[in-house]
Amino acid sequence: MSKAGLRAEQIDDTAARIEVRVQARILEIAAEQLNDDLFGFRMMQDFEFREIGLAYYIPSSSSTLADALRDAERYTRIVNDGIQLRIDLDQKTAIALDCAGVEPGSGAQQMEFWLFALVRMCRQLTDTRLAPRRFKVRHHRPAPPVEFRTFLGCDVEFASDANEIIFPGIVSSLPVVSADRHLHELLVKYADEALTGKAPARVTIRSRVEKAIAPLLPHGKARATAIARELGMSRRTLARALAAEGLTFSALLDQYRMELAKAYLTHGELTISQIAWLLGYREVSTFTHAFKRWTGTTPRQLRFKKPSCSSSAVRV
Known part of the structure; x- marks a missing residue:
């Protein structure tokens, strides 16, 4: 923790905000200490999405996957300013992700955790085995791990120009199995009030x-x-x-x-x-x-x- 610039009280305080570069750094250190080059990927497999709070509950109560992804794009910054999602639903279903303040092509464990988690969340929301058409990451690996292709059903494009997941366009119309219109309206109202009181992140x-x-x-x-x-x-x-x-x-x-x-x-x-x-x-x-x-x-x-x-x- 000290190597990553963290204090114990920050971990214990659930309301504490931790810079995304520090989040990325501690995952890299953990991977080194555990001698596990797939640490981010393995951590994703047991991650409980409900721990994200509103950023998960709002998409999970949406009507379709398209609505869920738009909600994720809008409300993720309530819980994590550093994770920047961009959703493109024009003729394809594309999810682009960046971590503010993290050097391009670095923070592999952090990036793999979030990208694979997004695929897993889309599958969970639709109760399907969605397979991306393309899966791109900016960082490089000397050899693609077998687990990645087994999980995704497609190859990972390393040293690419973006961190991006691309599904066939038609999947955006899939229904969300846990859709709840009344709950969604209630949560969105609460989240919009939270965003109104939150200063927008300055784009430099x-x-x-x-x-x-x-x-x-x-x-x-x-x-x-x-x-x-x-x-x-x-x-x-x-x-x-x-x-x-x-x-x-x-x-x-x-x-x-x-x-x-x-x-x-x-x-x-x-x-x-x-x-x-x-x-x-x-x-x-x-x-x-x-x-x-x-x-x-x-x-x-x-x-x-x-x-x-x-x-x-x-x-x-």
């Missing part, structure tokens, strides 16, 4: 830029002009908005690339050339020079200092 320009960078980076298109266009502003307006937060686009892009590079180098077995491509570099030498400028060491030297992830992985 940094977080918006990082979100826009992610899908463009591997294709070498993460440039200021393209990002400004994605955000619906001019390049000059983007520069002013970043300056107001003490940032420049080039510095933010370097920081984002550095964080991703460290995650790829220390938590997986991608080759240096593969990592260079994922970061938008066409030449390994260019990536190596940039990484040395950021960290004072080369990618190979950093990887050499770290034990291989596969040595502690649980084999199945």
